Amino acid sequence: MTVEDIRSFNRFYTRLIGALDYGRRLYAPYTLTESRVLYELAHSPRTDVADLRTWLHLDAGYLTRILNKFETDGLIERGPSERDPRRRRIRLTTRGRETADLLDERARQAVGALLAGVAPDDRPRLAEALRTVRTLLSGDRAPRPEDVVLREPAPGDLGWIVQRNAALYAAEYDWNAEYEGLVARIVADFAEDHDPHLERVWIAELDGAPVGCVMCVRDAAPGTARLRLLLVEPGARGLGIGDRLVTAVVGFARGAGYHELVLWTNDVLTTARRIYQRHGFVLVAEKPHRSFGQDLVGQDWRLDLRVRAE
Structure with missing residues (x-):
């Protein structure tokens, strides 16, 4: 395994899922990064700004601009964290949750179309391969x-x-x-x-x-x-x-x-x-x-x- 092996796979996969162009249309009117932030807000306990920034490895200024856009669009509300008043907590509004659900459904349909080309007998092997990649590259952590x-x-x-x-x-x-x-x-x-x-x-x-x-x-x-x-x-x-x-x-x-x-x-x-x-x-x-x-x-x-x- 070499660095070029992984880079080659990355190029193949980003092209396969259309991340370079289709991702923009798939998540319109939001970018792929903005959609990922919205996904995290809808599906994970990371609702403090600091937690989001750390988990997604985003620049503080970039994340702030994304959240400002979400707030302008009526997708989120911000306030002091219940754990620490010095931190900022984010909550999805009803409109924000509906938007997150819509983007999630579009993504599911896109992945479903991708899997439609994989024979049913091959899908367990594909799932195991994906788990292996994730386990090895994450350091086999708990x-x-x-x-x-x-x-x-x-x-x-x-x-x-x-x-x-x-x-x-x-x-x-x-x-x-x-x-x-x-x-x-x-x-x-x-x-x-x-x-x-x-x-x-x-x-x-x-x-x-x-x-x-x-x-x-x-x-x-x-x-x-x-x-x-x-x-x-x-x-x-x-x-x-x-x-x-x-x-x-x-x-x-x-x-x-x-x-x-x-x-x-x-x-x-x-x-x-x-x-x-x-x-x-x-x-x-x-x-x-x-x-x-x-x-x-x-x-x-x-x-x-x-x-x-x-």
Whole structure:
């Protein structure tokens, strides 16, 4: 392997994806760099200006000009950081999130068109090659919380939610196929009929693979949303993914106008319960039951969205 080998590959790949010209049209009216900053604001916890600058290796003046443009366009709001008042925190507006979603969808369509030329049998080999490149050039370091991206589900992800819930709960709690049937019905109901303004699914992605999920759906009670199917893969635990997924649901539910967020869980799921408690959920009822081949204690938790945590 030589320097020229990598430079040759870079020239091939930038030409392949059209970064030299098509990228401008793909992300219009924003440049590729501006679109990347918008992507980070929409998908990562790096919402302080200093964190963005460090992660993206951008010149301070250049990043400031980009953020000024975003603010003029009504895409962001800036204010003091909650962690450190001396730092500046950035938040996407509704228009900013819609713009980020549009650019993300365009990028997904472009990559989908690229993958259409790859035979299905060759795609696992391509994915493994990409992971190898990333691992070797990143120094084979352990994953960090900022490496995790929260995104909307792509084709196949809803099936992944069913499969991983069934497999993990069978392995960790010895739950039987009854639980898989429950998850399948929940996911099928969402896929067949959901209001995207009031219901949503999040997939946590690490190194191009899904490692977590959660759902927010309408509950039968008026003004109430329900959090469902929170899951984090064992190999990705410890990165704060569960906390970020619950944060996403709470923020979405509050923004959608719900006044209450509820969930049902079981007492054996201690880690998830601690996350719910940190977000202000209150245990309102519990009842023993026999489900999924086990004797369990079901619990109902509630969060009043009209009361903001201090």
